[in-house]
Amino acid sequence: MAPVPFTPENLPLPDERINQLLFLRELIEANKKITQYQVLLQNTKLPSHLLLNPVMLNEAVQSTKIEGTQVTLDEVLEVEAHSRKNNKDVQEVLNYYNALRDGMDKLAILPISTRLFKAMHVTLMSNHVRGSNRSPGEYRSIQNYIGPEGCTLDTATYVPPQPQLVDNYMSNLENYINNPQDQFDELIRVAIIHAQFETIHPFLDGNGRIGRILIPLYLFSKKVIDYPNFFLSEALERDKHKYYRFLNDTRYRGDWNQWIQFFLEAIILQADKNIHLINNVNQLYEHDLELAQSLINSSGVKKLIDAIYQKPIFTVHTISSAADILEATCRRYLSILESNRIIFSDGKQRSKTYYYYNLLDKLR
Structure with missing residues (x-):
């Protein structure tokens, strides 16, 4: 018997779903690390915008890697430099990068909303990549399902809500993003928002990538970060099977605490890596600039x-x-x-x- 489509709870979640005491230490640490990262960016000797292009491209590589696309950062940069021929795998990465930039630009005139999601999805599915024929820029009108490559509806690990319910669920999510009625910290909210987006799975393809772009856009819109440049795909890709399992546990076991704790740990891991990167790059920039100027x-x-x-x-x-x-x-x-x-x-x-x-x- 095929699994039935899932029926999510609307947001905000009932208070009893979440026990903040279970991940209070991780929440405090995650906020502290993000603050450290922001202060470091504000005081860096290297103009912070210089790193944005390669860091965003690396985010695009990591996010598409979760979906099974195997491309290296070097290959993408070579295509960008016009020294390597493009292919569909690299184009998927470039589409993600362009969708991310589109989202950043449109935040100046649009709230995080269906209009923004659909615009980013058009970009993500452009240039004849996989999924480009699967209703780009439109919420799905047919049933989809999730599972290992080659699975069927009968063997799927997750079956999202029925297509006729997608608009209502996305409207509820959009309302929660822009007018939350709970008392949670923004880092808890973004964990809930990402999970809910993936649970609704509003598009026929590209849901994971749009959902991961949503993370920095949300944190930027809520002024948690000064620029939408805090990306989690690398940390999530490292533990991607745990990522998928814990997402499924929010659905079928109602275990939001486990998911939020995992998400906060990913933030801490990524913030530590970002801080280490900026410190190292600062030293490198000073050294190599001075050396080049001497030559x-x-x-x-x-x-x-x-x-x-x-x-x-x-x-x-x-x-x-x-x-x-x-x-x-x-x-x-x-x-x-x-x-x-x-x-x-x-x-x-x-x-x-x-x-x-x-x-x-x-x-x-």
Whole structure:
């Protein structure tokens, strides 16, 4: 007998569903770590926007990896630098990146809402990737199900709500996001919101990715973070089978405490990694900028190094454009940096690709 479609509770959850004492320590620690990360970003010597492009691309890699797409950050950066041919797997990552940027941009004029979800979904499913024929930008009108690759409705591990109920459940979620009626901390709320979005599973494809984009967008909209740049996909991908099991336990066992504790632990893990990254990158930036300035006596060197932090895999054309430096001048500077082992190239005579491994090693 096939499992029946699940019927979620509307939000806010009844008070008895959640016992904050069970994860109070994790909640305090998660808030402290996010605050540390925000203060560090505000006081970094490296302009924080420089890292946004590679960090967002890495988030896109990690989030699509959860869905089974196997692409490395280097491969995506090579395609972005036009030194590698694109393929559908890389395009899925680039679509996620573009959907994330779309969401950030649209937050200036839209609340977190159905309109925002559907706009991001159109971008996520564009350019003929897997799922591009599955109603992009529209909530589903047929039943879907979740389980291991090749499963059927009979063997699914989870069957989301019936399609005719999706609009009502999404309306309830949207109302909770923008007008919550409980007293929970925002980190608890975002755990509930992410789980509820995945439980409703409003689209035929791409629900996990849109649901993970929702995390930084929500925290930014509630001013928990100063910019929507706190991503959880890497921490969730590390324990993805636990991630899926605990999500299912909120549905069939009503165990929200276990899920929220896991989610807060993922925040702590990711914040620690982010803090470590920023500290290391700060030191690297200072060291390599000073070294480059000692080798090249020009005010354009800082612009070049800043551009390399935004695009750590690049060609002369892509980096000269990003740094606003003439290609001939840029080529001369890059030759000096390569001779001194600050950057490395693939050695090609034409259309040479350069790699800033000092930064890539810290991002990977």
